[in-house]
Amino acid sequence: MNTQQSDQLTRRRALQLAVASGSIMLAGCTGDETEAEPAGDPDETEDTADTDDGNVGESGAPPLPQVEDPPDAVYVPTHVESMRHLDPVSAGEFEIIPMITYPHLFWNVTGTEAVPAEPSPEDDVHLMVAVRDPETGMILPAETGLELTVGPAGESGSPHSPWPMISQEMGFHIGDNVPLGDDGTYEISVRVGSIGARTTGEFADRFQDAGEGTFTFTFDQEFREEVVAGIEYLDEEHWGEPGALAPTMHMHMGHGNHEHDHDDEQSHDDHGHEHGADDHEHGHETHDDRFGMFERDRNVTELPPVEDLPGVIQETAQSGDAVFATTVLDRGSRFVDGDEYYLAVSPRTPYNRGMLPMMTIDVTVERDGETVISEELQDTIDHELGYHYAIEVEELHDGDEVTVSFPSPPGVSRHQGYETAFIEMDPVTVAIDGVSE
Structure with missing residues (x-):
């Protein structure tokens, strides 16, 4: 934040x-x-x-x-x-x-x-x-x-x-x-x-x-x-x-x-739960386990931590208070039929890593100032990546700029505490790094 x-x-x-x-x-x-x-x-x-x-x-x-x-x-x-x-x-x-x-x-x-x-x-x-x-x-x-x-x-x-x-x-x-x-x-x-x-x-x-x-x-x-x-x-x-x-x-x-x-x-009454010791070390006094800004344990969240995603993980972005993790799976992975890359964007709520369905996500890839890809991502469910949005990409190079935009925010209804987030969502741009071509 x-x-x-x-x-x-x-x-x-x-x-x-x-x-x-x-x-x-x-x-x-x-x-x-x-x-x-x-x-x-x-x-x-x-x-x-x-x-x-x-x-x-x-x-x-x-x-x-x-x-x-x-x-x-x-x-x-x-x-x-x-x-x-x-x-x-x-x-x-x-x-x-x-x-x-x-x-x-x-x-x-x-x-x-x-x-x-x-x-x-x-x-x-x-x-x-x-x-x-x-x-x-x-x-x-x-x-x-x-x-x-x-x-x-x-x-x-x-x-x-x-x-x-x-x-x-x-x-x-x-x-x-x-x-x-x-x-x-x-x-x-x-x-x-x-x-x-x-x-x-x-x-x-x-x-x-x-x-x-x-x-x-x-x-x-x-x-x-x-x-x-x-x-x-x-x-x-x-x-x-x-x-x-x-x-x-x-x-x-x-x-x-x-x-x-x-x-x-x-x-x-949905009050008590347990967290590992890692959750309590954030440079401040011990927090109340019922709420706060600390990251939750993997076993109580819907999506895996960013570092646990498969592929080459890119810079994490944020828009509308939603967190967007981007990863690139190498050519010929199990996600594609041919020799393409698999570009996956995993939107999640902050802190709890909850999924954000029912949104439209477009992606534009620019290389040397020229747009080479402009497509809508496909929502996908996978046992490793969880719920995410993705496309197959013929070519991807280090330095390519991937702009992710949101024509429509998550259309899900919300309980208190979520009703004002994930509404106004500006585009985010990530520079591809670590992908060899």
Whole structure:
């Protein structure tokens, strides 16, 4: 992060407690709905958050504080979400990771604008699913063709088309605020469409067919109290700071084929996690492991560290607070059919190395002042490179200038802390180095 971005973050640290663009509610079994009281003095709200035992009745969740005028960058939000994680469910070649919490505000991206998506009084839960490969444990960019059918167990349900979205804690997933109705057991059928991205390596020729899986959960007063009581409010001094909440979803799912020896439903407050000693040496006092600017361990992130990417790694660039790692695979690698180079760009969120799907990336290669390549990159999923964008290149020389531009930013919806980042994205240029021709 450069000095200008840091100054901007500092200037915009003016904070205000407010309901997240409207009252957030949880409907109870009686159908009665009571609007949440507006937040008051920040200190008073923090005291309430620290002592809340979850006995909020049937009327709804507490109002969630927001950062006023947040920076155009990734920032530490006001709270850590609480949710219930359910056991993974098979869906053809895919594995579904269900997560359920209280309805809350998120943002949809339209062009270069993040538009608030407010929960309605009818919404009862925020329903989320992540899709992964059960063999490698890698989260998959299942951004198209995913459908939900939600209804009481044993009855026909209502169809829903949820939003592809990103969260600091959950990474890439699909989710939406959903109405349910009376208390009881609900059945959710998830249809996962084929993966639209090109597949290479261990993923070659996979994920071409849709899969479907079903899970159930109990919606009742106990659930409502658990997810509300589990909300953890961060100290106000950290709200709006550069940094992110640490990823937590990988805490609740093993990698590869596995057995589950616990109950189908587990309630988690998503707080604790472990980091190696390397994470604590940054020339300052020991940080809070729940959030910050430190790089996360590889085993809790969606993408590998830059230094672990295959090929000749080029200079890392940054735009819109997204990090862009570029690497060149030598002629005739497994990524190409002939004798071409493979030029790969790996965009990721800072700190958490989360994937950024649904964006358009163009690349221009200039050699001696002349444009020799001007193409759109292909989104690709690979077991080593992860989710990335790439093209095959006939010729590439040291000194070639590769300009990466972004006609459209990531079209994914965002949870708090990501809604202002990855929107305004200027082109970046990298000079090729270490490639012999």
